[in-house]
Amino acid sequence: MVNKRGLLTFASNPVIASTGVTVGPLEVKKSPFSKYADKNYDDERCGLKTNEQGHAKMMEDACMIALSKLDKTPTDAEFVLMGDLVNEMTPSNFAASTIGVPYLGMFSACATSVSSLLMAALLTESGMAELVVAGSSSQHNAIERQFRYPLQYGSQKGATAQWTVSAAGVATIIPHIEGAPIIACGTIGIVTDLGLTDPLNMGAAMAPAAADTFKRHLEGHGSTVDDYDLIMTGDLGKIGFELFKTLLDRWDYDVSSVFRDAGAEYYGKHPEFLAGASGSGCSASAYFSEVYDKLLSGTYKRVLLIATGSLMSPLSYQQGDTIPCIAHAVEIQMK
Amino acid sequence: MDEKKYQQLEQQITPKPKYLKNCINAFVVGGLICFIGQFVALFYISFFDFTERTASNPTVATMIFISMLLTGFGYYKKIAQVGGAGSAVPITGFGNAMISAAIEHRSEGYVLGVGGNMFKLAGSVILYGVFSAFVVALIKTVLVGLGVVSW
Incomplete structure (x- = not known):
């Protein structure tokens, strides 16, 4: 008997009607994903006084762009579901305050892109919403200072370290229409903790969560690897992605070229980014830009997006606790 | 999945730190910083009325000043990525720890921000x-x- 725990199926086929992606100045220079973005900034604070204000501005702009593509204004939207990594998610709170849409803060760390998308699909599926905005974001400077050292502090980073992206990705979800990518089903992750403690090797900590959600999704929804044109994890980074593929290989899945990781690819081949990218803006800006565009153009017909998040805080790892991790999956189809 | 087995797998796949290369880099970078410091000390001894013992105070101040400029312009962390302990152990590393924290917390004001956090790392x-x-x-x-x- 198939275990149905945590599985979501959206029979009414809600769709992603539009997306809005904003990226920071470094991403424009170094990231292959930035060419799909809608807006970028010359300044990482977006011309504002603090990094956190810039963070909120990126989120707000992404929401406005996604809505404007539908010729809608924030007054038309019924819910906004979004989150980030700053304490109490103040950037999302301020962005929500500016756009003035009924708001639910979402936190799944770097997996918020998918968790907010799934909840938006659920609201639409239930018939309680005609237009939901969902997304997540991160801003390098604001996140680094919270989780690690001051930005200019000279500490040597190892090959496992990842670089928090400055980007926001937002999608608008509406009931089914023709010609838009359908949110078909999803899987809510189970928190997985295999006892890793190094906050500078989050990819390795998150890989088992991604593998677990992947397996549960395929078994639960009765699909196989061959059904997908793309299976993309969130921000495992180069090392975490290797571990993820090794785990799947051990479970006898065919680890083919349909597998990609947004974090590992985010900064191309630039060696200074070490293991790649992380942050809740990483998966959001990759999924809602390149992947969404390729779904629209028909390059991809069926994709599985598994966003991963490490649910630790600076306090928890300084106290010697392990890093609990989560991964949420969403399956998007284009008919 | 078994915790121990996964941690073994993680150890296999995660690249090992390059200790020898890091040590050599640290030696060269740290040595270079001290070499510059030596010149500064000689400068104070030759051109001002300092002895070898008393020259250390102005030398330390000068090195911290240089470290401050490098930190502010974003170069020190680049040096540190190569130098590791070589750039962290000399007085310039101490300067960097204080100055980077001061810059970071400037947005919270001079008292609770800069003042309260400057010694966070140092x-x-x-x-x-x-x-x-x-x-x-x-x-x-x-x-x-x-x-x-x-x-």
Whole structure:
């Protein structure tokens, strides 16, 4: 008997009607994903006084762009579901305050892109919403200072370290229409903790969560690897992605070229980014830009997006606790 | 999945730190910083009225000033990525720890931000530095008292 725990199926086929992606100045220079973005900034604070204000501005702009593509204004939207990594998610709170849409803060760390998308699909599926905005974001400077050292502090980073992206990705979800990518089903992750403690090797900590959600999704929804044109994890980074593929290989899945990781690819081949990218803006800006565009153009017909998040805080790892991790999956189809 | 088995797998796949290369880099970068420091000290001794002993104060101040500029312009962390301990251990690394924290917390104001956080990283250096100096001095005082060594 198939275990149905945590599985979501959206029979009414809600769709992603539009997306809005904003990226920071470094991403424009170094990231292959930035060419799909809608807006970028010359300044990482977006011309504002603090990094956190810039963070909120990126989120707000992404929401406005996604809505404007539908010729809608924030007054038309019924819910906004979004989150980030700053304490109490103040950037999302301020962005929500500016756009003035009924708001639910979402936190799944770097997996918020998918968790907010799934909840938006659920609201639409239930018939309680005609237009939901969902997304997540991160801003390098604001996140680094919270989780690690001051930005200019000279500490040597190892090959496992990842670089928090400055980007926001937002999608608008509406009931089914023709010609838009359908949110078909999803899987809510189970928190997985295999006892890793190094906050500078989050990819390795998150890989088992991604593998677990992947397996549960395929078994639960009765699909196989061959059904997908793309299976993309969130921000495992180069090392975490290797571990993820090794785990799947051990479970006898065919680890083919349909597998990609947004974090590992985010900064191309630039060696200074070490293991790649992380942050809740990483998966959001990759999924809602390149992947969404390729779904629209028909390059991809069926994709599985598994966003991963490490649910630790600076306090928890300084106290010697392990890093609990989560991964949420969403399956998007284009008919 | 078994925790132990996964941790073994993680160890296999995660690249090992390149200790030898890191040590050589640290030696070169740290040596270079001290080399520059030596020149600064010689400058104070030759052009001003400092002795080898008294020149250390202005030398330290100058090195911290240089470290401050490099930190502010974003170069120190690039040096540190190569140098590791070589750039962290000299006084410039201490300067970097304080200055980077001060810059970071400027947005929270001068009192609660800069003032309250400047010693966030450097605080432990001061605490344990002073404490170890005290212990070493204590040992030496005892040894001198016993007549084993002289000042």
